[in-house]
Amino acid sequence: MTELRSQVLWAGVAVLCYIVAALAFLAVVAEAGIVGPGPGSVGSVSIVGMIVSVLLFVAGGYAMNRARQGRTQTARPEQSSLPPQYRSGSPAVEPDADEWNADPGGAGDGGAIRCPECGGDNAADYAFCRHCSAELPE
Incomplete structure (x- = not known):
């Protein structure tokens, strides 16, 4: 149960990072749109906002990767106790031509x-x- 909580926590952090990054990006785009094109239209606040939004997207990707790692480690299939010739996906044993014609x-x-x-x-x-x-x- 602890692993599930950890996965949910990391997924929540990832979603939160994505939302904040998208909002920061939209704020920078809106500010650039309000100021308009021209000399000095991209200020230091816009550059910092873009850097913050990129870093938040990267952090969200890292958090989502951590959430997925936990899931793949717990979802291992059990080893079959059947002999190999009876397992699903194993090639069927067919007699060769000599056996059919014998x-x-x-x-x-x-x-x-x-x-x-x-x-x-x-x-x-x-x-x-x-x-x-x-x-x-x-």
């Missing part, structure tokens, strides 16, 4: 049944094709 069940050419739909070889005791799921002849 003699099913080691029955040899005499014990294999050829599928009438796809032409794939299946073991003699299979009722359905292992490639396309079509019903095999007996």
Whole structure:
């Protein structure tokens, strides 16, 4: 709970700095607009106001960065207890071409049944094709 309070505090400081900086900038622009263009229209007060507003914007950025740092440190995902092959995002394990085309069940050419739909070889005791799921002849 202390970390949350710290994050909220830093975010509040950042927003306050942004608001004061924007108001200081607008005050300087308004003063320059009232005085108007001409020699000596930008006085030392205007320059100080611009420097203050820039510094407040920088301070607001620093405070917002501090608020975000606290959030990223607390939001860590837990390590999964599943084996790697079952985790989300892990590549699926698919048989290679040799496994698909291998003699099913080691029955040899005499014990294999050829599928009438796809032409794939299946073991003699299979009722359905292992490639396309079509019903095999007996």
